[in-house]
Amino acid sequence: MMFSKVEKCRICGSSELTKYLDLGIMPLANSYVDPKSNEKENAFPLEVVLCSNCSLSMLSIIVSPEAMFSNYVYHSSISRTFQNHCLEMAIGVKERLGGKDGLFVLDIASNDGCLLREFRKKGFKVLGVDPAKNLAEKANKEGIATIPEFWQESVALEIIKKHGKADAITATNVFAHVDDVHGFLGNVLLALSDEGVLIIEAPYALNLIKHSEFDTIYHEHLSYFLVKPLKMLFEMNGMELRDVEEYNIHGGSIRLFATKKGNTSFAANPENIKAFLELESREKLYSAGAYFEFASKLLDIKIELLSLLSRLHKEGKMVAGYGASAKGNTMLNYCGISSDFVEFIVDETPEKQNMLYAGNHIPIYPASELEKRKPEYILILAWNFAKEIIEKTAKHQERSGKYIVPIPKMRVLSGAEEL
Numbered sequence: 491m492m493f494s495k496v497e498k499c500r501i502c503g504s505s506e507l508t509k510y511l512d513l514g515i516m517p518l519a520n521s522y523v524d525p526k527s528n529e530k531e532n533a534f535p536l537e538v539v540l541c542s543n544c545s546l547s548m549l550s551i552i553v554s555p556e557a558m559f560s561n562y563v564y565h566s567s568i569s570r571t572f573q574n575h576c577l578e579m580a581i582g583v584k585e586r587l588g589g590k591d592g593l594f595v596l597d598i599a600s601n602d603g604c605l606l607r608e609f610r611k612k613g614f615k616v617l618g619v620d621p622a623k624n625l626a627e628k629a630n631k632e633g634i635a636t637i638p639e640f641w642q643e644s645v646a647l648e649i650i651k652k653h654g655k656a657d658a659i660t661a662t663n664v665f666a667h668v669d670d671v672h673g674f675l676g677n678v679l680l681a682l683s684d685e686g687v688l689i690i691e692a693p694y695a696l697n698l699i700k701h702s703e704f705d706t707i708y709h710e711h712l713s714y715f716l717v718k719p720l721k722m723l724f725e726m727n728g729m730e731l732r733d734v735e736e737y738n739i740h741g742g743s744i745r746l747f748a749t750k751k752g753n754t755s756f757a758a759n760p761e762n763i764k765a766f767l768e769l770e771s772r773e774k775l776y777s778a779g780a781y782f783e784f785a786s787k788l789l790d791i792k793i794e795l796l797s798l799l800s801r802l803h804k805e806g807k808m809v810a811g812y813g814a815s816a817k818g819n820t821m822l823n824y825c826g827i828s829s830d831f832v833e834f835i836v837d838e839t840p841e842k843q844n845m846l847y848a849g850n851h852i853p854i855y856p857a858s859e860l861e862k863r864k865p866e867y868i869l870i871l872a873w874n875f876a877k878e879i880i881e882k883t884a885k886h887q888e889r890s891g892k893y894i895v896p897i898p899k900m901r902v903l904s905g906a907e908e909l
């Protein structure tokens with residue numbers, strides 16, 4: 491399995507890249523290990539650099555996408571919180587597009603059809619594209635037409651031929667995975683109607699830096715976006731950023747609306763865009779200092795989590811993890827935690843169950859394991875869904891079980907009201 495080194499900024503082309511974070515050599519966060527297999531695990535450097543010209547943060551290397559996305563075990567639909575977010579997005583986008591029925595929405599990296607399902611309910615004509623064959627098959631079975639391919643020119647051309655151009659193209663939680671962002675937008679321009687809108691949603695790097703969400707850094711996430719570099723990217727590709735909104739999902743995400751240049755049919759909100767740029771500037775995110783400060787805080791998180799877990803271990807308390815998410819894997823591997831401190835992890839994703847977490851090899855089970863083993867503490871690794879997970883584990887609370895939420899700061903909680 492191969493990786494390549496990043497020599498230039500993927501947005502502006504500058505080669506002035508400053509390394510500000512080194513998380514060591516890490517396995518692929520979403521590659522679960524079959525306990526029966528003796529295949530060697532791959533591990534790669536995990537470092538982040540900052541472009542001094544456009545302020546894009548990016549990984550210093552790129553692992554081949556085929557290795558990461560062809561069989562993808564992340565099912566968006568497992569989280570109720572995310573499903574609700576998708577429903578609200580469909581309602582919001584319909585309103586923005588004038589409330590008409592029958593508009594064509596194309597979702598790039600449509601996963602198991604989580605977002606398109608909601609668009610369809612709201613009267614849109616829907617089509618998905620996703621390279622994970624397992625997920626595309628699941629969506630197709632549900633009647634959500636999904637092309638099992640990476641987003642590329644041939645796919646865009648095939649779509650135009652069969653379905654015409656899209657009124658809206660959505661790309662949620664995928665843009666950070668893309669190396670050739672210019673090529674991606676070029677293909678969007680092909681498939682988007684002249685009055686259409688591109689809607690990108692991605693975790694906001696401001697939250698990563700301000701709330702120490704370092705565990706959202708893993709090999710799949712090639713870029714960590716601010717509004718400034720994305721605005722620049724749109725302008726370089728004959729597009730215009732029209733509006734930006736912020737949402738709580740995934741530790742804080744931005745939703746950007748962009749159109750072809752000169753398309754005035756979509757209401758713009760320049761004041762909003764200006765406010766985001768001013769905020770980024772005020773938080774000093776256009777120079778390296780803030781990033782080094784962020785990197786220096788991570789050791790404190792590691793020390794705090796390890797101290798807590800070692801104390802619980804000495805007291806004979808059992809700790810289990812909830813949510814075998816990719817970010818949880820960064821957290822555990824960075825802190826050097828294995829089944830000595832966290833005995834097992836539960837996750838509702840069928841493909842993750844009875845597998846081992848990459849690197850640390852902690853076993854993963856269905857949620858029912860909590861009732862069998864009754865740990866005293868649940869470490870919420872999918873902290874972005876902490877509320878949902880706490881609400882789901884009422885029995886754990888009935889026996890006075892506690893929760894550990896490590897991000898944005900270490901907290902030990904008894905219930906959701908303390909969040």
Ligand code: TMP
Pocket residue numbers: 568569570812813814815816817836837838839871872873874875878879882
């Ligand atoms: P994420 O943090 O990358 O979105 O991953 C969340 C993981 O947690 C994913 O593997 C699914 C799992 N999960 C459950 O098993 N049950 C739940 O209720 C939620 C919210 C997540």
Ligand code: ZN
Pocket residue numbers: 499500501502503504541542543544545546
């Ligand atoms: Zn740049």
